[in-house]
Amino acid sequence: YPPPPPSEFLVGMVSLPALSVGQCVTTPVSGNSPPSDPTSPRFLGARVDMSNQVVELREDNNTRVTSRLILGNGPDLVVRSVTAPTGLTQGSSFTAQVKVCNDGNMPMYGSVPLDLLLSTETSLYTPGQGQPPYTQLQMPVAGVMVSSLAVGQCTTLPVQGSVIRPPAAQPGQPLYLGALVDAPNALLELREDNNALTMATPISQVP
Known part of the structure; x- marks a missing residue:
């Protein structure tokens, strides 16, 4: 053969x-x-x-x-849902609700960061290990820590942020809200390609 x-x-x-x-x-x-x-x-x-x-x-x-x-064997953190108000103006504050689950077969101990980002694109850029989660089209607007999760456990976290346009955003472009867990890739997971989720509906528009 x-x-x-x-x-x-x-x-x-x-x-x-x-x-x-x-x-x-x-x-x-x-x-x-x-x-x-x-x-x-x-x-x-x-x-x-x-x-x-x-x-x-x-x-x-x-x-x-x-x-x-x-x-x-290992934990596997997944952003299950992201919700937030829509129709927001530049600079306005808001509270998003982000649901994170451990879909792995081992507990997640300690804590990892959860970043809230605004992007002109419908999916988030996921950085490599040690790289920042922002680009010219993607801007972090808030962050919290996710604490230990048992196998199959989920947690819904309120995250407060503000509407900040990414540097390269153009007037009239919609801004999509997304969440990214463990952006530094500090936690070894079964999968590393399912740590981000973006709302289907934009929450704001570049003035």
């Missing part, structure tokens, strides 16, 4: 019996999972006739990939 590409990791293999027209077979496959890496998503897939030994009517439907796998 040809070796898999660098983006793939072979975890198991079985041989299939002969199949008649319209026949299906379900077979168990066992193997070892690849090393876990919260910064690199893992998806489980299956490929039949990898070496193309069988001449088929189609060769482009021999692979199927499932949803993302969660490997390893």
Whole structure:
């Protein structure tokens, strides 16, 4: 068999019996999972006739990939919801409600920062480790700390902020409110790509 590409990791293999027209077979496959890496998503897939030994009517439907796998142990902080008043003017104060949950399989101990940001874009920029969570299009407007969360536990925090336009925002642009938990990536999580959420409706507009 040809070796898999660098983006793939072979975890198991079985041989299939002969199949008649319209026949299906379900077979168990066992193997070892690849090393876990919260910064690199893992998806489980299956490929039949990898070496193309069988001449088929189609060769482009021999692979199927499932949803993302969660490997390893650890907490996983997720911003579940962000709510705030809309129609706010520049400089006005507001209180947002942010719900954060631990979807991991281990408790989160200590505390991590929760940043509230205004952006001209509908999704937040998520910084790398040690980088600030702001850009020319994204401005932090408030912040609180999230305390320890047990497995499956959620907490809803009131966060007070003010409408501040990002430096590169243009007149007439809508401003979207988002929340980002653990922006410094100080907490090792099962997933690092689900720490942010933005309201679907803008809360203000650049004058």
